[in-house]
Amino acid sequence: MAIGAMIHTFTVQLADMDRGVYDDFTLRVARHPSETDAYMMTRLLAYCLEYEEGITFSEGISKTDEPAVLVRDLTGKVTAWIEVGAPDAERLHYGSKLADRTRVYTHRDPAKVIAAWTGKRIHNSDAIDVRSFDPGFIDSAVGLLERRNTITLTVTEGQLYFDLNGTTLSSTLHSHPAV
Numbered sequence: 339m340a341i342g343a344m345i346h347t348f349t350v351q352l353a354d355m356d357r358g359v360y361d362d363f364t365l366r367v368a369r370h371p372s373e374t375d376a377y378m379m380t381r382l383l384a385y386c387l388e389y390e391e392g393i394t395f396s397e398g399i400s401k402t403d404e405p406a407v408l409v410r411d412l413t414g415k416v417t418a419w420i421e422v423g424a425p426d427a428e429r430l431h432y433g434s435k436l437a438d439r440t441r442v443y444t445h446r447d448p449a450k451v452i453a454a455w456t457g458k459r460i461h462n463s464d465a466i467d468v469r470s471f472d473p474g475f476i477d478s479a480v481g482l483l484e485r486r487n488t489i490t491l492t493v494t495e496g497q498l499y500f501d502l503n504g505t506t507l508s509s510t511l512h513s514h515p516a517v
Contacts (some may be wrong), residue, residue, distance in 0.1 A: 388420055
């Protein structure tokens with residue numbers, strides 16, 4: 339018998355002063371058995387940092403033609419293609435052609451992630467932004483993870499202040515060009 343996804347609940351208080359986004363919401367995040375906690379935490383942060391009307395998690399590994407997080411407008415058109423981890427160049431090419439904006443959030447070494455795309459065809463690659471966190475930030479957050487979680491995320495001048503279950507962590511949100 340296969341092991342099913344583990345559900346984590348996050349009560350989020352978001353104050354993204356850089357984008358003028360302030361909201362409180364609750365997320366139920368399914369972590370597939372093949373997904374690491376670091377990947378799930380990066381996916382959660384990507385969702386929060388890109389939060390806007392129409393944002394949603396994809397259906398996960400069962401939906402191979404969608405990114406980890408995407409944004410659709412009211413007509414159903416994909417406006418933002420948000421990958422997590424180390425997507426291959428083909429996925430970025432597809433997503434960049436489909437959406438107005440493409441971004442990657444990674445918990446891995448961004449230089450290695452970007453190096454894997456060198457010489458590959460990626461539509462509008464100069465407009466793709468790769469975001470990463472300070473070394474150890476995601477691992478520290480994963481160490482605080484529970485099944486039910488309370489998060490306060492404040493973003494100001496590119497600095498994240500992340501309170502997870504009563505423990506505060508901080509990181510700079512690093513931005514890297516994809517080419």
